[in-house]
Amino acid sequence: MMSDVADLISSKRMMMKIVLSSLALAVTAMADYKPTTLVQGAAAPEFSLVGVDGKTLKLADVRGEKATVVIFTTNHCPDAIASFGRMTALVDAFQSKGVGFVAINSNSPKGLHLAELAFTTLDDSYEAMKVIAKENEFNLPYLYDGETQEVAKSYGAVATPHAFIFDADLKLKYNGRLSDGRRKLGPAKKNEARDALTAILAGEDPEIIKTRPIGCSTKWLEKSGKVAQVDKQWAEQEVSVENVTADEVSKLVANKGGSEFRLINVWSLTCAPCIMEFPDLAKIYRQYSFHKFEFITLNVDDPTKDRAKVTDFLKEQELGIHRRIKAIVEKEKRTTNNFIFEGDTEDLAKALDPDWSGALPHTLLVDQTGKVIFRHTGVVDPEELKKAVVAEVWRIYGE
The missing domain is CATH 3.40.30.10 (Glutaredoxin)
Incomplete structure (x- = not known):
């Protein structure tokens, strides 16, 4: 019995190596996708994405009367995970003041290799999003863009999390990080997204209109070739x-x-x-x-x-x-x-x-x-x- 099990495992392993080698060769020349981020004053791109509750939402469904915040985030990234509490606190502080919020998972699970899941038990799949939203008590819609990533590309989301804040006319007023919290849990010292919203609600332009969304790079589907290369390294x-x-x-x-x-x-x-x-x-x-x-x-x-x-x-x-x-x-x-x-x-x-x-x-x-x-x-x-x-x-x- 044990020899049969070993033979089966060996056969499957050999087939996997062949598949991975073929995939690596097929994508060697494929360049990484490089997003172009929206410029100040640009209109918010439309979208239609399914959320963790199974409902499909459009931009008009999440739009706020006075401002709208679109946050590209994900399940696995430690910067994103650490930001969940600060993100929901931001929603609590501004949602009742006419601000609409939405979170979008911008990552393709196919663009991730296992070691990139080192801070979580989950992956970036739609099913895992449901667990994340429940465990972290999300108070905003959480939508899935990992299948095509068309929405993330239209906004130019470069990292997770990456926030885009629009005024009442859906014109971009701020894009970048939520805060300087990075991978630390709890409150942050600098909160640029909060400051931008405060300014917009006061009828003013934010003092800071752009920051670098330091975090895990967006995992584009185009990265799948590198995943195959990593798998090949383990096999060797x-x-x-x-x-x-x-x-x-x-x-x-x-x-x-x-x-x-x-x-x-x-x-x-x-x-x-x-x-x-x-x-x-x-x-x-x-x-x-x-x-x-x-x-x-x-x-x-x-x-x-x-x-x-x-x-x-x-x-x-x-x-x-x-x-x-x-x-x-x-x-x-x-x-x-x-x-x-x-x-x-x-x-x-x-x-x-x-x-x-x-x-x-x-x-x-x-x-x-x-x-x-x-x-x-x-x-x-x-x-x-x-x-x-x-x-x-x-x-x-x-x-």
């Missing part, structure tokens, strides 16, 4: 396997080498649940590789008889050493992040996790101090594991 990474002792496992858990996260998984080739969950773990490894995220695999099969099979399987999973953690591996005088345990499994349990029952698979996530922030015996729920990672990410970056 060298994968090796070394023996490891209980003492060495103890050092890996202590995580004194500098990893922000160290995901450790104990598994066996004869364990069907272990094989089943590996694609999810490999995907999580990629997704959070923007951080110093290390995936340590601990195999408990026979180091002498099974090394070649273990190595082949891990190659199929593309579990090489990512460039972000090479220095950490070298600092700890290691050559790999994949190991076969040699010794008594009782010693392994004591070194790894005294709370481990011995059942496979077993997974630990430790932070940069070696503290266990997630543990699970059995097949991991990838969403629960990602939530643990993201909670720690925002603890570090959101202060």
Whole structure:
């Protein structure tokens, strides 16, 4: 049974490599799209987009009597995520004063590779927008432009978030950032969008009419070729396997080498649940590789008889050493992040996790101090594991 599973995975992996290589060659000459942003005084372009509630809205549906704010944002970008609270606070402050608001997801999910989702458990899809709007209690429509990106291109949205503020006649009076909050949670020090609205409602021109919307670049569909190139790089990474002792496992858990996260998984080739969950773990490894995220695999099969099979399987999973953690591996005088345990499994349990029952698979996530922030015996729920990672990410970056 296990050989059949391995053969199936290997076949699918080979087909994927062929597809990715073909795609990369097809788009090598494709230049990135460069938007042209609306100039001061330009009229607000029309749009007709579906929102998270399933309703299609046009510009006239969100237009305010005295001003209209169009905010291009998205689900995954840390700058956007950190701005959600400030965005809804802006709506609360001005909506009752005749200002209309709308948020538009300008990103194409096809223009994103996994590591760009390093601050979230979600992607930039329409379905994920519904989760974002609910969890963040959006008090303005959230519309989807990721299919064609025609609206984002007509406004010239360059980053997320990027705000465009129009007067009563739908003439552009301000475009740029909402505030200087960037990736910090909570109130900002400078609030140019708020100041612009205050001026417009007072019948005046904003003192500041343009700022740079520093944030994640808009993920244009044209970027899909670069996504294929990144996937190809992962596929080409060298994968090796070394023996490891209980003492060495103890050092890996202590995580004194500098990893922000160290995901450790104990598994066996004869364990069907272990094989089943590996694609999810490999995907999580990629997704959070923007951080110093290390995936340590601990195999408990026979180091002498099974090394070649273990190595082949891990190659199929593309579990090489990512460039972000090479220095950490070298600092700890290691050559790999994949190991076969040699010794008594009782010693392994004591070194790894005294709370481990011995059942496979077993997974630990430790932070940069070696503290266990997630543990699970059995097949991991990838969403629960990602939530643990993201909670720690925002603890570090959101202060």
